[in-house]
Amino acid sequence: MKWKRTHTCGELRASHVGETVVLTGWVNRQRDHGGLTFVDVRDRYGLTQVVAEAAASDLQRRLGELRGEYVIAVRGVVRRRPQEMINPNLGTGEIELLCDDLDVLARSNTPPFPIDSDREPSEELKFRFRYLELRRPSLQRNMLLRHKAVLAARRTLDALEFIEIETPLLIKTTPEGARDYVVPSRIYPGKFYALPQSPQIYKQVLMVSGFDRYFQIARCLRDEDLRADRQPEFTQIDLEMSFVTPEEVFAVTEATVAAMCEAVGHERPVTPFPRLTYDEAMARYGIDKPDVRFGLELEEVGAHFQGTTFNAFRAVLEAGGSIQLLRAPGGAGLSRKKIDGLTEAAKQAGGRGLAWCKIEPDGAASGGISRFLRAEEMQALQRGGAEPGDLLLFVADAPRTAREVCGAVRLALAEELQVQRAPGLHFAWVHRFPVFEPADTPTGWAPSHHMFTMPEPESRARIESDPGSVYGQLYDLVCNGVELGSGSVRIHDPALQRRIMRQIGLQEEEIERKFGFLLQALEYGAPPHGGIALGLDRLVMLLAGGTSLRDVIAFPKTQRAASPMDGSPSQISPEQLRELGLQLLPGVTEQDGVEER
């Protein structure tokens, strides 16, 4: 390099007029007018117009030879643009650089897609040329936003006396949960490490060690199928505190999240965040991660139908089921086809169907199940707020199913009606979850979150006798219907921990083999502790206004968990396999679908 850069491409203003400066960057666009050539130089800070005039004809010829994405250094004098040539869309639009010399630092092939364009290339291309995709303004912005958010989190947690400690990536495989990514051991042929699904056990051990406020920006890996909001490797802001109640975890989390919002230019959210219990969330929204930006809340209307002659409702009520009502104001205008679409949503959510009727201008019910509705039932519904023009949707089923199905219909209905959502980010806590949920395990129960959650004291006696009624000190942070994080107060009593493990069907031998080290640690003075893990990628996605984690992760994987840029995953050599004591099953090499490039 002939010169050192003196300013960035987003920096120069009218106040710099007259200074001789050096800019470096990529050629964004070049406009050759014959006797006058403009080159826009771009770096991550902005764009500056460089100009050469006929007076310096050789230089102008060299500028004219520049092509898109060439990397250059330009030296020149900052000059004010003529008044009518000021570009108000550009931070540097008041000035331009009158070039006196140029150094081409690197040439570039014609890029496979334009960097400076709103037109979206195919996902395939963007993956293959991820480094060029990252050069585009939207991802430049998102990466910067992510950096600022993480920095704000670190600063906040540091100020609150948290210390950042790294935990291992090569750990022991644990049962339960997601499928592990596994790493073969060379030194112990036939044995494997697992990559962590979260630093859960390590952070609990750190509490035993006396690091009473720990955090980590932790990479987590889960070998499960991908979604727009799910990558196989993702990042959590993982934190754990000793001697705490959920309230203190809430306060720390709120402070951290609020600081992150503020750091990236969002309004600081009002704290404390609203809270609702799991039961309340299920009763009002039919889901444990409610989108509270709009109403359309569920209503239990079983009581209205005690004497119903409508068989579908009567059978459900007699079996102890529930009837959930979703009232869609103005929904009477929905076509039969749209209502069928909602019924489809109900079925997809595990429901048997959707009962509905419309309220006519005169207050009478029409369509759907209207002919089964008796006068007193209609009156009860009207007292409950049903008005002319409404569409009433009913889900009758076992209580839990009825709510879940109705919750799914609620979301579909909001889409269908294009219900106005409150703008901005709406955080909320959902807490007091059941510890166990019915599952296909030897005991019929699995942890609803994870097995380290402290059951509420009053319900501990029922762990064995009535697991479904055991509530835990468990909490989720949700935002705009997205689950952002989840945490709990943990069990620090080894005996209680063993009871929970047995209740989810772990055998004594298994407990010792897989969790013996944790249980042993708990025998040596384990403080009461609790914490939370926040999905950093999802939070940043919301802050950035993106719709996919690919928008906020520099090098994400495709839906099939591959990285087309570098070609991972890839085969390993026979030597590597031999060294690890591994042999591939016949046929697996042919199944390798990753295209060589």
Place this chain on the structure above:
RNA sequence: GGGGACGUAGUUCAGUUUUGGUUAGAACGCCGGCCUGUCAAGCCGGAGGUCGCGGGUUCAAGUCCCGUCGUCCCCGCCA
């Protein structure tokens, strides 16, 4: 594991169904020329195609059928 959408020039797409039919188009980009105030510069000219890949039906396939690969969305899965 299952359901759906997409794949045509360097890129984004039209053409594919209704109807298989001569030489597959557009815009942007690229290459060359002209041009002293552009900033999505303009004007003139040019090059550029394995219609993802393989097979089949047909006198004839971008178009119909089967398979396969890739990308995306969803279900299952994700303590």
